[in-house]
Amino acid sequence: MNCWDPRIEEMPKEDLQRMQYKLLKSLVYRLYSFSAFYHDRMKEQKVHPDDICKLSDVHKLPFMFKRDLRDNYPDKIFTASKDELVRYHVSSGTTGKPTVVGYTQNDLNNWTTSLARGLTSVGLGRGDVIQVSYGYGLFTGGLGMHYGAERIGATVLPASVGNTERQIELMQDLGATAIACTPSYLLHIGEVAEKMGVNIKKDTRLRTGILGAEPWTDGMRNRIQDWLGIRAYDIYGTSELSGPMFTECAEQKGFHIWSDIALVEVIDPKTGESLEAGEKGELTITILQKEALPMIRYRIGDITTMEEDICACGRTHPRIQRIQGRVDDMLIIRGINVFPSQVEYALMAIPDVGEHFQIVVERKGALDDMLVRVELNKESFSDKINDIMKIRQKVEHRLRNSLNVNADVELVEPGSLPRFEGKSKKVIDKRSM
Amino acid sequence: MFWDKKIETLKTDDLQALQLKRLKKTISQAQNVGFFKKRLADAGISASSIKTLDDIQKIPFTKKQDLREGYPFGFFAVPIKEIVRIHTTSGTTGKPTVVGYTQKDLDVWADLIARNMTMVGVGKEDIFQNMVNYGMFTGGLGFHYGAEKIGMTVIPSATGNTKRQIEMIRDFGVTTIHCTPSYAMHLSEVAEEMGESLDSLKTGIFGAEPWSESVRHSLEKRLGVTAFDSYGLSELFGPGVAFECEERNGLHIWHDSYLVEIIDPNTGERVSDGERGELVVTPLVKEAMPLLRYRTGDVTMLIEDGCLCKRAQKIARITGRSDDMLVIRGINVFPSQIEHVLLKIPEVGNQFMVYIDRINYLDEMTVEVEINRDFFSGELTDLAKIQKKVGKELRDSLELRTTVRLVEPGSLPRFEGKAKRVMDRREEI
Numbered sequence: 001m002n003c004w005d006p007r008i009e010e011m012p013k014e015d016l017q018r019m020q021y022k023l024l025k026s027l028v029y030r031l032y033s034f035s036a037f038y039h040d041r042m043k044e045q046k047v048h049p050d051d052i053c054k055l056s057d058v059h060k061l062p063f064m065f066k067r068d069l070r071d072n073y074p075d076k077i078f079t080a081s082k083d084e085l086v087r088y089h090v091s092s093g094t095t096g097k098p099t100v101v102g103y104t105q106n107d108l109n110n111w112t113t114s115l116a117r118g119l120t121s122v123g124l125g126r127g128d129v130i131q132v133s134y135g136y137g138l139f140t141g142g143l144g145m146h147y148g149a150e151r152i153g154a155t156v157l158p159a160s161v162g163n164t165e166r167q168i169e170l171m172q173d174l175g176a177t178a179i180a181c182t183p184s185y186l187l188h189i190g191e192v193a194e195k196m197g198v199n200i201k202k203d204t205r206l207r208t209g210i211l212g213a214e215p216w217t218d219g220m221r222n223r224i225q226d227w228l229g230i231r232a233y234d235i236y237g238t239s240e241l242s243g244p245m246f247t248e249c250a251e252q253k254g255f256h257i258w259s260d261i262a263l264v265e266v267i268d269p270k271t272g273e274s275l276e277a278g279e280k281g282e283l284t285i286t287i288l289q290k291e292a293l294p295m296i297r298y299r300i301g302d303i304t305t306m307e308e309d310i311c312a313c314g315r316t317h318p319r320i321q322r323i324q325g326r327v328d329d330m331l332i333i334r335g336i337n338v339f340p341s342q343v344e345y346a347l348m349a350i351p352d353v354g355e356h357f358q359i360v361v362e363r364k365g366a367l368d369d370m371l372v373r374v375e376l377n378k379e380s381f382s383d384k385i386n387d388i389m390k391i392r393q394k395v396e397h398r399l400r401n402s403l404n405v406n407a408d409v410e411l412v413e414p415g416s417l418p419r420f421e422g423k424s425k426k427v428i429d430k431r432s433m
Numbered sequence: 434m435f436w437d438k439k440i441e442t443l444k445t446d447d448l449q450a451l452q453l454k455r456l457k458k459t460i461s462q463a464q465n466v467g468f469f470k471k472r473l474a475d476a477g478i479s480a481s482s483i484k485t486l487d488d489i490q491k492i493p494f495t496k497k498q499d500l501r502e503g504y505p506f507g508f509f510a511v512p513i514k515e516i517v518r519i520h521t522t523s524g525t526t527g528k529p530t531v532v533g534y535t536q537k538d539l540d541v542w543a544d545l546i547a548r549n550m551t552m553v554g555v556g557k558e559d560i561f562q563n564m565v566n567y568g569m570f571t572g573g574l575g576f577h578y579g580a581e582k583i584g585m586t587v588i589p590s591a592t593g594n595t596k597r598q599i600e601m602i603r604d605f606g607v608t609t610i611h612c613t614p615s616y617a618m619h620l621s622e623v624a625e626e627m628g629e630s631l632d633s634l635k636t637g638i639f640g641a642e643p644w645s646e647s648v649r650h651s652l653e654k655r656l657g658v659t660a661f662d663s664y665g666l667s668e669l670f671g672p673g674v675a676f677e678c679e680e681r682n683g684l685h686i687w688h689d690s691y692l693v694e695i696i697d698p699n700t701g702e703r704v705s706d707g708e709r710g711e712l713v714v715t716p717l718v719k720e721a722m723p724l725l726r727y728r729t730g731d732v733t734m735l736i737e738d739g740c741l742c743k744r745a746q747k748i749a750r751i752t753g754r755s756d757d758m759l760v761i762r763g764i765n766v767f768p769s770q771i772e773h774v775l776l777k778i779p780e781v782g783n784q785f786m787v788y789i790d791r792i793n794y795l796d797e798m799t800v801e802v803e804i805n806r807d808f809f810s811g812e813l814t815d816l817a818k819i820q821k822k823v824g825k826e827l828r829d830s831l832e833l834r835t836t837v838r839l840v841e842p843g844s845l846p847r848f849e850g851k852a853k854r855v856m857d858r859r860e861e862i
Contacts, residue, residue: 073604074604074605075605082558082560082586083557083558083584085586086581086584086585086586086587087581087586087587087588087589088586088587088588088605089589090588090601102586105584126514127513127514129513129519136567136568136573136574136589136591137567137573137589137590137591138588138589138590138591142567142568143567143577143589146574150517150518153514153517153536154517155513155514155516155517155518155519155533156517156518156519157519157569158518158520158567158568158569158574159568159569160567160568160569163828163829163832165829166829166830166832170521170569173504173505173528174505174506174519174531175513
């Protein structure tokens with residue numbers, strides 16, 4: 001097994017937890033003393049740093065939400081001086097003010113280290129040519145992956161997004177062995193390559209995909225892997241945590257969350273109670289060594305489960321399952337919770353349909369109405385009404401079984417749904433328009 | 434203020450000794466590149482036959498077109514696993530020019546930018562908004578790494594969304610900006626419309642296209658900055674090659690890292706100090722991709738007078754090109770690239786004209802091309818389709834938005850001698 005830092009990555013669990021406790025304790029003391037925001041929050045919650053006597057006492061600490069960042073725009077809760085700040089990233093935010101994240105040099109180092117471990121764990125290193133096709137600039141995806149790939153000594157192609165044909169030319173001509181982008185963009189690249197007559201499997205050296213910034217399923221993974229001849233790994237993070245931070249290892253069984261960097265809990269989003277390993281809930285994350293913008297029990301809004309067993313790769317750090325949806329993305333259809341990822345999961349099990357779909361929710365009278373538009377596969381695309389009807393019934397049946405809700409299905413021509421270079425937009429909720 | 438006072442103010446003798454040592458090393462490094470190995474062998478030159486700096490004149494020039502033949506990795510002097518970064522820049526035809534960097538190259542490059550920025554008085558307490566393209570273009574990441582090295586706070590805002598750029602300058606108290614001078618003019622207009630005075634700004638670093646003293650005055654007045662000219666090109670790492678000091682009377686080129694010659698572009702002979710000619714540079718510190726006597730195509734001169742800041746000899750601000758390269762919104766475009774794109778599209782002919790205008794301080798390029806009768810059915814939708822296709826192909830290849838006008842076959846001028854296909858109608862900025 002390749003490890004970037006074997007001492008930390010394979011440290012016995014008890015030692016990791018001891019280290020986490022120490023880091024948590026000093027973080028809480030530091031913030032209680034130097035951050036007005038956290039001081040007030042802890043007071044409100046009637047908790048003092050002295051009350052944190054063991055790791056599980058983290059439960060006593062107050063939660064933090066995205067709105068806390070927005071309310072304190074741009075930098076009111078930063079705990080580093082202007083001199084110490086070396087970077088700002090800004091996420092556009094779909095509603096209202098953007099979220100601003102500041103970094104000290106140590107913050108950048110920890111972020112980069114986390115990625116260096118992750119990239120090494122999927123077998124990348126010196127000699128690899130990594131095409132970074134996330135947007136560069138204020139978005140954390142581009143520069144984050146760039147620094148991680150540079151740290152492991154790989155050759156970095158800072159391709160950024162857009163100009164897809166040029167991207168494919170560069171991939172071929174410069175011998176890219178790995179690409180980092182959103183899964184939606186890789187699908188788009190694959191399609192454009194086919195149109196150009198480039199077979200990614202045969203005509204390029206691409207072997208690895210690091211795909212993130214939006215949730216995607218194992219079904220999608222299988223399709224991407226088979227189609228493009230690569231191993232596709234998920235990567236997790238958001239700008240509030242620094243950016244893309246945690247990858248799967250070669251086992252492809254969830255994200256390794258480095259214990260010296262983050263303390264994760266999974267909670268019941270309604271009650272705020274902690275859940276056991278294996279139970280599904282909302283991810284809550286404490287970044288243990290963040291200087292500029294500390295995060296204690298940040299409610300990130302992502303739905304997952306935690307795995308405490310030791311991974312087959314030998315790394316001892318806890319894992320979380322791939323993200324099954326966001327609390328914000330959850331659709332309530334006639335009282336039933338539906339995540340877009342569940343729809344993707346159901347669709348990818350049907351060989352007749354393609355990778356692109358769209359969910360349209362409308363209110364018809366008093367009832368919610370869900371329509372799933374999905375592209376047919378090129379091979380299944382036919383002008384025989386009977387064939388189409390059969391596939392449609394199959395899809396409707398499958399969706400009903402896995403979502404427990406009726407959905408109308410519209411099969412559309414391959415290539416007719418929108419394609420995306422960054423994060424995709426799969427849900428159109430007309431109820432809120 | 435100095436980033437590296439010793440090297441920046443080295444005495445002439447010491448500087449020349451250092452240059453000679455580094456030149457020999459560069460020639461040995463260049464022997465790892467097939468192209469140079471053959472060139473040097475043909476000219477009967479090796480590192481040991483260089484006794485003085487003037488001996489460099491025995492080495493043939495390297496031109497932009499030469500680099501095309503090495504695409505993609507033919508000019509790398511180290512194995513690919515030593516290369517940690519690849520950038521691309523405009524080539525003279527379809528394929529871009531590829532430049533590679535070792536870890537040491539990246540460190541040296543960031544150090545040069547740190548020198549430049551320190552020279553104009555910005556430091557770790559400054560907040561820097563970097564409003565140029567990131568990605569394959571060297572301008573964004575180059576300045577980003579230099580500013581980070583100094584310990585400034587970097588806002589990697591890249592290009593676009595001018596209103597948001599202005600809000601960030603206001604909300605983050607930005608003190609230093611980097612962009613093209615024409616984008617800065619545009620920014621100042623939008624700020625005025627928004628009623629934002631941008632009081633926190635104090636330093637403006639402008640480059641990637643030539644600009645005049647009158648634009649300097651105008652930018653300083655409108656943005657409240659002191660404006661500095663920045664020069665560089667991707668083949669020589671990127672930005673950071675030469676930079677104005679606080680005197681703002683010519684640019685200091687870093688002689689320990691770049692050996693400078695000014696030549697008559699027609700004869701290849703050196704011209705004297707104070708005479709204009711083409712800048713030819715031999716980088717002395719590049720590992721991954723050494724170059725010998727690289728013809729930049731930029732027209733300047735060596736300034737005779739010394740500088741009050743005590744740094745070494747300056748070059749004058751760039752006044753033009755010795756070839757036909759155009760700089761459009763900071764992006765380098767060769768007319769041959771346009772021709773190459775059009776040749777690949779059967780729906781249009783081979784005759785074309787390029788018009789360049791400046792509208793609201795921003796460059797606009799219009800390409801006129803003749804339609805090919807065989808592909809024209811008389812339907813208007815066909816025309817729109819072809820126009821869109823040509824626009825997309827040009828954009829993908831030049832990384833630049835252009836306006837495409839389709840014209841009747843036979844209506845564009847034919848040239849018997851040297852074709853004059855480019856009409857640059859921009860007023861000087």
